[in-house]
Amino acid sequence: MTRYFLGIDGGGSHCRARLTDAEGTVLGEGRAGPANSRAGFEPMIQSLSEASNEALAASGLGTGDLGEIAMGAGLAGISRIGIREKLAGLALPFASTRFDSDAVIANLGAHRGEDGAVLILGTGSIAHIRQDGRSYSIGGYGFPISDEGSGAALGLSAMRHALRALDGRTKPTPLSAAITARFGHDTARAIEWMDNAVPRDYGSLAPVVLDYAEAGDEIAHAIVEEAARHIERFIETVFQRGVQNCSLLGGLAPRIQPWLKARTVARLSRPEGDALDGALYLAGLRLPAPLDRG
Amino acid sequence: MTRYFLGIDGGGSHCRARLTDAEGTVLGEGRAGPANSRAGFEPMIQSLSEASNEALAASGLGTGDLGEIAMGAGLAGISRIGIREKLAGLALPFASTRFDSDAVIANLGAHRGEDGAVLILGTGSIAHIRQDGRSYSIGGYGFPISDEGSGAALGLSAMRHALRALDGRTKPTPLSAAITARFGHDTARAIEWMDNAVPRDYGSLAPVVLDYAEAGDEIAHAIVEEAARHIERFIETVFQRGVQNCSLLGGLAPRIQPWLKARTVARLSRPEGDALDGALYLAGLRLPAPLDRG
Numbered sequence: 001m002t003r004y005f006l007g008i009d010g011g012g013s014h015c016r017a018r019l020t021d022a023e024g025t026v027l028g029e030g031r032a033g034p035a036n037s038r039a040g041f042e043p044m045i046q047s048l049s050e051a052s053n054e055a056l057a058a059s060g061l062g063t064g065d066l067g068e069i070a071m072g073a074g075l076a077g078i079s080r081i082g083i084r085e086k087l088a089g090l091a092l093p094f095a096s097t098r099f100d101s102d103a104v105i106a107n108l109g110a111h112r113g114e115d116g117a118v119l120i121l122g123t124g125s126i127a128h129i130r131q132d133g134r135s136y137s138i139g140g141y142g143f144p145i146s147d148e149g150s151g152a153a154l155g156l157s158a159m160r161h162a163l164r165a166l167d168g169r170t171k172p173t174p175l176s177a178a179i180t181a182r183f184g185h186d187t188a189r190a191i192e193w194m195d196n197a198v199p200r201d202y203g204s205l206a207p208v209v210l211d212y213a214e215a216g217d218e219i220a221h222a223i224v225e226e227a228a229r230h231i232e233r234f235i236e237t238v239f240q241r242g243v244q245n246c247s248l249l250g251g252l253a254p255r256i257q258p259w260l261k262a263r264t265v266a267r268l269s270r271p272e273g274d275a276l277d278g279a280l281y282l283a284g285l286r287l288p289a290p291l292d293r294g
Numbered sequence: 295m296t297r298y299f300l301g302i303d304g305g306g307s308h309c310r311a312r313l314t315d316a317e318g319t320v321l322g323e324g325r326a327g328p329a330n331s332r333a334g335f336e337p338m339i340q341s342l343s344e345a346s347n348e349a350l351a352a353s354g355l356g357t358g359d360l361g362e363i364a365m366g367a368g369l370a371g372i373s374r375i376g377i378r379e380k381l382a383g384l385a386l387p388f389a390s391t392r393f394d395s396d397a398v399i400a401n402l403g404a405h406r407g408e409d410g411a412v413l414i415l416g417t418g419s420i421a422h423i424r425q426d427g428r429s430y431s432i433g434g435y436g437f438p439i440s441d442e443g444s445g446a447a448l449g450l451s452a453m454r455h456a457l458r459a460l461d462g463r464t465k466p467t468p469l470s471a472a473i474t475a476r477f478g479h480d481t482a483r484a485i486e487w488m489d490n491a492v493p494r495d496y497g498s499l500a501p502v503v504l505d506y507a508e509a510g511d512e513i514a515h516a517i518v519e520e521a522a523r524h525i526e527r528f529i530e531t532v533f534q535r536g537v538q539n540c541s542l543l544g545g546l547a548p549r550i551q552p553w554l555k556a557r558t559v560a561r562l563s564r565p566e567g568d569a570l571d572g573a574l575y576l577a578g579l580r581l582p583a584p585l586d587r588g
């Protein structure tokens with residue numbers, strides 16, 4: 001019998017876990033580092049374990065209770081070849097385990113398991129659609145071959161422009177000066193940074209780009225507008241698939257939304273829950289729908 | 295006394311060495327793998343040694359002759375922090391050693407040590423200028439923060455478009471079909487490829503992009519035209535610095551040149567020698583200028 005539900009949101013920058021009873025009352029929560037298979041399968045499992053154990057410890061449940069827990073986890077990078085097979089091979093002590101992508105649980109959370117779509121704009125960019133029994137994503141293949149309109153894409157565009165401004169191929173702007181100032185205006189230091197830069201490092205420049213775009217910097221403006229075009233195209237593609245409800249999620253969403261067309265924004269719907277709610281739904285937790293949907 | 299000259303061209307994809315006497319007569323040549331410090335200092339030195347030893351063996355010179363050899367080497371990535379210091383610390387058996395960048399020896403070779411510039415378009419893109427006693431490069435900071443107009447940039451643009459065509463965000467074209475066919479039209483395989491892809495892998499797609507651009511593919515056309523705009527801007531920047539002679543070099547040069555404006559192409563000059571000639575010049579070899587410069 002399932003008495004408890006464990007939801008895990010394993011994202012590229014951190015991992016969160018939440019343990020509830022069958023009424024959805026939170027018994028404990030936990031948190032750990034990144035859970036992206038790109039950095040390796042074992043580090044990913046390590047993060048999941050850490051966050052789960054912290055939630056279990058906080059709840060006061062003992063090892064004798066593990067067999068009464070239904071677990072659901074959404075993981076960044078689960079679609080990489082071989083990862084689902086490795087996850088299926090894990091010997092876990094729970095009553096049941098379900099793994100899916102971080103995009104799936106975001107979608108389940110945003111629409112409480114009903115048909116709908118989400119476009120997640122953070123370090124990367126990915127859309128996920130659940131419609132008429134189909135569940136699939138668009139984009140989100142990773143940086144630099146994908147993730148148009150993402151924080152990493154904004155940061156990379158800014159870096160490229162800033163370095164060209166520094167060597168005289170293009171006109172410096174306040175944005176390019178702010179970016180190169182991070183490297184003491186020294187290209188060699190920028191190269192050294194790049195050698196170890198992961199998408200999150202590029203994404204850390206996105207707020208700077210948005211600050212300068214809002215302040216009227218010409219190049220920042222152009223970079224954000226290019227990202228907005230990709231995002232508009234993303235949203236159009238989602239609605240072309242017959243979706244009724246699409247929510248914009250992720251750390252970049254609140255700041256990029258004002259750059260989208262008003263008619264696009266008007267089509268978006270407010271998410272009803274977050275990715276952890278979705279992970280708990282994936283685990284099997286069903287809660288009564290709130291009355292204020294819309 | 296210097297009786298022999300050893301020139302080494304240490305590029306990102308391979309390393310070549312040439313040994314000559316004081317009249318420039320070739321005594322031996324050698325070849326080895328990549329010599330880019332990005333893959334580590336030791337592997338770079340290993341490539342240099344292999345190519346040099348092969349040239350020495352072919353020449354029939356013995357260890358007793360090493361003290362009469364002046365060596366000059368141009369290395370990709372020499373501008374990375376700490377590399378010049380490490381090179382200076384090497385105990386080499388030669389009469390003299392001079393290290394500089396691969397761009398410098400390409401320039402010395404193209405203009406026989408006279409003032410001039412080169413724009414090298416291969417996997418990456420970099421310009422190098424020698425003018426009025428100054429010697430410096432523009433661009434070439436590495437992929438993906440730099441190398442606009444390069445083979446890697448062409449390949450990345452093609453990958454990005456192809457994946458968007460595959461998921462329905464943009465219209466498929468013959469180019470996108472040719473690119474995704476390389477991965478069995480399977481996005482997961484493209485992601486797997488990306489996880490291990492180095493700039494050279496992206497650059498390997500450049501000939502495909504050019505093939506389709508020449509055949510009239512709309513997207514391939516746009517991608518090549520964007521690269522051409524970056525290259526035009528690169529060349530304009532070089533001439534703005536007061537340079538009289540600029541040569542277009544690198545594996546991509548012959549195929550991208552027809553996409554440049556005729557007035558731009560008319561300003562370019564034919565290189566008088568290659569990077570190995572430049573490395574020998576760096577080593578100290580001076581040969582009489584040919585009569586047909588222009």
